[in-house]
Amino acid sequence: MEEVSTPVLVVGGGLVGLSAAVFLTWQGQRPLLIERHPGTSPHPRARGVNVRAMELYRQVGLEGLIRDTESGRALAGNSGIVRMESLAGRQAPGFSRDYLESGAEDVSPTGWTLCEQDELEPLLRERAEESGADLRFGHELVGHSQDADGVTATVRRRDTGEQYTVRAGYMVVADGAGSPVRERLGITRDGHGVLAHYLNIHFRADLTELLGERRFVMAYVRNAEVTAGLLPVNNTDRWLLHVPLSPEEYAHRDGWGEERCEAAVRAAVGDAGLPVKILGAQPWEAAGLVAAAFRRGRVFLAGDSAHVMPPTGAFGSGTGIQDAHNLAWKLAMVLRGEAGAELLGTYESERVPVARATVRQAVLRSLDRPGRDEPVPEGAILPDHVVALEYRYPVGGAVPEDVLAAEGGGGRPGTRAPHLWLERDGERISTLDLYDGRRTVLVAGPRGQRWYEAAARLLPPVTAHRIGAHGLADPSGRWAGAHGVPSDGAVLVRPDGFVLARFTGEDAPGTAPAEALSALPGLRAAAAPAAESTTGSRRPE
Ligand SMILES: Cc1cc2nc3c(=O)[nH]c(=O)nc-3n(C[C@H](O)[C@H](O)[C@H](O)COP(=O)(O)OP(=O)(O)OC[C@H]3O[C@@H](n4cnc5c(N)ncnc54)[C@H](O)[C@@H]3O)c2cc1C
Incomplete structure (x- = not known):
């Protein structure tokens, strides 16, 4: 073979x-x-x-x-979840929850x-x-x-x-x-098991006129003939209809041929004569x-x-x-x-x-949706951007008590390093753009030259930057505060942008970064003697 x-x-x-x-x-x-x-x-x-x-x-x-x-282009302006009888019918007040508010505008580039x-x-x-x-x-x-x-x-x-x-x-x-x-x-x-069954119908029908100026992410449709989620793919002629099925219906989903799918689409749109082309229908289990x-x-x-x-x-x-x-x-x-x-x-x-x-x-979100409305403990649902961004990794082997923490990382070890707008050679970049995914990065504060120099001697090699030097500017002056370090401090950030360690003026540049790197299992980091730095390690950029 x-x-x-x-x-x-x-x-x-x-x-x-x-x-x-x-x-x-x-x-x-x-x-x-x-x-x-x-x-x-x-x-x-x-x-x-x-x-x-x-x-x-x-x-x-x-x-x-x-x-x-x-x-991406067509749906860039879509937002919100709405409720309606059908696309052509009455629209009820939208489905709004605090946790749906993105809140991510300032926390990510x-x-x-x-x-x-x-x-x-x-x-x-x-x-x-x-x-x-x-x-x-x-x-x-x-x-x-x-x-x-x-x-x-x-x-x-x-x-x-x-x-x-x-x-x-x-x-x-x-x-x-x-x-x-x-x-x-x-x-x-293990976990919560199966929560619901759906048929996901992908269809083509020109709904431009019926949609009008509305630009939603999803519409919950409920009328005598159908209960479903209607989702735009391009706001014009490509759409999805998510039809919830009972466990029995799901077991007999073969009964959902083209005609039945078309009927569900017409009922959701509210136009019995609508020309529809079914592009596909996929059953799925939410679990x-x-x-x-x-x-x-x-x-x-x-x-x-x-x-x-x-x-x-x-x-x-x-x-x-x-x-x-x-x-x-x-x-x-x-x-x-x-x-x-x-x-x-x-x-x-x-x-x-x-x-x-x-x-x-x-x-928890699935229990809090129209049609379910099951009681969810107050405050248990965290905002979307907290779930997506504010997860924490164990530091020194200790699993954090709150893996998701609403207050943000603030530069603490184990959290995603914060986003701030900086300038490099006059061009706006995010702090996140300093972390290229390949190497660990040391970013020193404006008065953190000794950290910057120490980084040159680290093995495995790290990339080093200093705020205020080599074309890297912090116009808002917020870098140190956002990372919880003094201006003569530094942060050591993993390739994925998670903070490994923070240093203040009291730490020893000769040993602290190598020790922090060694906290990652498998990394036998070392600070090479200064004389070897030009050959043995990568110089700071
Ligand atoms: C209706 C619906 C809406 C969703 N909406 C969102 C959303 O908006 N945002 C979001 O983040 N997530 C969403 N999800 C979840 C998301 O679709 C999945 O989490 C994601 O697609 C999983 O990707 P995957 O690559 O892990 O698995 P899959 O997409 O299932 O890919 C697995 C692949 O492995 C292949 N495979 C299996 N066995 C073998 C084998 N032996 N040899 C070779 N290949 C094999 C399969 O053919 C398949 O292509 C949604 C899910 C559903 C059902």
Whole structure:
């Protein structure tokens, strides 16, 4: 049997697998991705790309391309959830909740973006391929085993039935909610189980006139014939209708042929004679479940294979995209020999608590929607941007009490470093643009020259910046305060933009950064003697 070797095998070419391939190529790796379907998904499913996912895509230069897709452009001005009898009928007061208010305008350089999955996946595919990933559609994983040095996978070409072997250093499993790999590994899931069943109807009908000037994200429709969610794909002729089904209806969903789907669409629109073309109909289960483990040796679960949640809040794919990013920089560091394999253990210790907290938030939102209106404890639902951005990772092994904290990170270790607008060579950049995903970064305050110099001697190498030097300016003068350090202090930030440590004028530049780096398992960091700094480490930029 033919044998192919790769540093990382990614199983599944949905949003999470494709994102993993993009993030790995960004790290200079050339992963192999296999996807059982012949192409990317033709059906729009996930559409809300949350603010953290957008930050991660911004890091790899995809933010503008995502906003520039057909749905990205068409839906850029859409907001809010409305309630109506039908699109042509009476509109009730909108569905409003404090937690829906974005609030992310000042906390991120980017924002929540609507981009349909059938446009986002091809974009990710193209980027991964042009960056050197080997993407094989129509190839499926049929089995795998692992030993101390790697994973051996058996892959089948679905067109010819031919099988071949892939020998990989690591395997990232993004094979979706039903995850055959998770099942084979015997990893169980727990949580809230199935919450509801739906049929997701994708249709073409020109609703431009009926829609008028309205620009909503979603409309809850309720009348004598249908109860459903109506969602614009392009505000004109492409739409989605989410029809809730009872468990019995779901079991007999074959009864939903084209005619029945058309009738549901016409009832939701409120026009019995509307010309409609059904483009697809996908059944799905809304559930809140988290896998008991995200890792078995060299095999890592990411995305829906690790956690599923109801779409309320649009956190599903974003959480998986965060998984993929978290794994990519760690795998790359280990593969480059900059960190020991212990670093990979932090994938599970960081991502499992975040997945649990996020699933809980999505479930609470699903109980608080029209038609459910189940009691939710006051204040239990946190604002969307808090769920998407303010999650915390353990520091020194201690899991934070509140994985999601409404008050924001404020530069504390374990939190995402705050966003502020700076200027570099006269151009506006975000503090987040200083973290390129590949290296740890030390940012010194305006009077923190000694931290900046100490960074040059660190191994593995870090990138260093000093506010107020080398063209980097802080026009608002808020950098130090926002990070909770004095102007002669510094912050050490991981490649993913999470704060590793903060230093004040009282800490020792000769030892403190290396000690802080060493707090990351697997990183045997050192401060090289000053004389060796020009050859042994990267000089500050
Ligand atoms: C109706 C709906 C609306 C949603 N809206 C949003 C939203 O607005 N925002 C949001 O963030 N999330 C949303 N979600 C959630 C989001 O769709 C998922 O979280 C996300 O798509 C999961 O991506 P994934 O790559 O992990 O899994 P999937 O998209 O399921 O991809 C898994 C892939 O693995 C492949 N595969 C499986 N087995 C094998 C094998 N053996 N070999 C090779 N390939 C294999 C499958 O063919 C599939 O393509 C929504 C979900 C639904 C159902």
